[in-house]
Amino acid sequence: MTSTARATLIIVAANLAVYFLMLAGWLLEDLFPELPERMMMLLALPSSSQDIAKEPWTIVTYMFTHSSFVHLTVNMLWLVGFGPMIKGRWIHTVGTYIAGGICGMIAYEMAASFGEKTGELVGASSAVIAVVIATACLSPSRKLRMIFIGDVKVQWVALIAILTMFAGRDIFSPSSAAHFGGVLCGVCIGMVLRRQDRWLSRKAMERARRHTHRLSLIQKASQSGFASLSDVERLELFDLKNES
Numbered sequence: 636m637t638s639t640a641r642a643t644l645i646i647v648a649a650n651l652a653v654y655f656l657m658l659a660g661w662l663l664e665d666l667f668p669e670l671p672e673r674m675m676m677l678l679a680l681p682s683s684s685q686d687i688a689k690e691p692w693t694i695v696t697y698m699f700t701h702s703s704f705v706h707l708t709v710n711m712l713w714l715v716g717f718g719p720m721i722k723g724r725w726i727h728t729v730g731t732y733i734a735g736g737i738c739g740m741i742a743y744e745m746a747a748s749f750g751e752k753t754g755e756l757v758g759a760s761s762a763v764i765a766v767v768i769a770t771a772c773l774s775p776s777r778k779l780r781m782i783f784i785g786d787v788k789v790q791w792v793a794l795i796a797i798l799t800m801f802a803g804r805d806i807f808s809p810s811s812a813a814h815f816g817g818v819l820c821g822v823c824i825g826m827v828l829r830r831q832d833r834w835l836s837r838k839a840m841e842r843a844r845r846h847t848h849r850l851s852l853i854q855k856a857s858q859s860g861f862a863s864l865s866d867v868e869r870l871e872l873f874d875l876k877n878e879s
Contacts, residue, residue, distance in 0.1 A: 642725035643718030646732055647711050650759060653678065653699045654707050675702070679755030680740055682747040682809065698736030700757040710759045713796050717770040720777070720789070722832055728766065731824050735765020735817040742816025746809035756810065760800050761817030767796045768818055772825025773832065 657678075660671040680697035681687055687694065701707035714732075721727050739761020771793035778786040797818065804811050852868055 637719060638725040639721050639723065639728045640719035642728040643714060646718070646729065647714060650699050650701065650707060650711060653696070654701050654704070657700065657702075675700075675757070676755065679757045680743070681755055682744070684744055684748070687744070694737065694740055695733070697740070697755075697757050698732075698759050698762045701759070702757055706758055706760075709799070710763045713767055713799075714759070714763045716779075717767045717789075717793075717796075720770045720774065721766065721828070722773060723828065727828060731766050731769045731821070732759075732762045734824060735820045736762035738765065738816040738820035739813035740816070742819075743809045743813035746812035756813060761813045761820075764796065764800055764814060764817040765821035765824065767793050768821025769825035769828060772822060773829050 657671070657674060660667075660674045664671050677690075678693065678696040678700040680693045681690065701710070718728050718732075721731065736759070740756070742761075743756050771790045775788065775790040777789045779789060779792055781787050781792070800814055801811065804814075852864065855868075856864055
């Protein structure tokens with residue numbers, strides 16, 4: 636299992652843990668009528684920046700909190716599908732998820748400041764869509780096998796994810812703004828990771844070329860003697876040996 640796959644499973648586990656915690660509160664509602672509402676207020680992101688200043692932990696907790704099993708399931712399915720495909724270390728998956736959630740929070744607060752207060756924000760949609768878009772930007776031509784459809788490029792699957800998350804929503808609402816924030820974050824991170832991936836690939840190819848060249852010099856020296864090497868080749872062999 637890759638590090639990005641393990642990171643994805645840890646994020647999913649965190650979301651499930653918070654949901655089961657909320658579920659316990661809902662089950663105990665008859666005994667403690669105010670418990671579910673208080674738990675939601677404790678974890679959800681307020682629409683007022685003043686309230687966020689009083690409850691700064693909600694910047695993170697809101698992106699792990701879901702108010703319904705359907706919402707949780709949809710988000711986690713997209714996350715499990717795309718999270719492990721991000722190239723690199725586990726920090727790339729976790730960082731993209733957290734950054735997407737924070738960008739979604741900023742967009743939500745900006746939209747809420749221009750309109751009516753819409754209550755609290757919960758859900759991992761902005762964080763998940765950032766992971767989806769970053770993966771699509773990093774490997775747009777990679778193909779996924781879809782049931783009843785066949786092989787589909789990642790970029791088109793990402794488009795389906797966007798349409799799914801925006802379906803039935805008012806695109807001018809603060810919650811939609813949060814999704815747009817996640818999309819923008821995913822694009823930025825995806826382009827940075829794509830550029831980094833290309834740089835690492837070029838670096839690896841250059842290292843392989845230099846290693847091959849060194850082997851050819853060593854073979855020439857072993858067959859014809861060190862004296863058969865030119866002054867330039869001797870310097871190259873010395874430099875390459877020092878680099879390894």
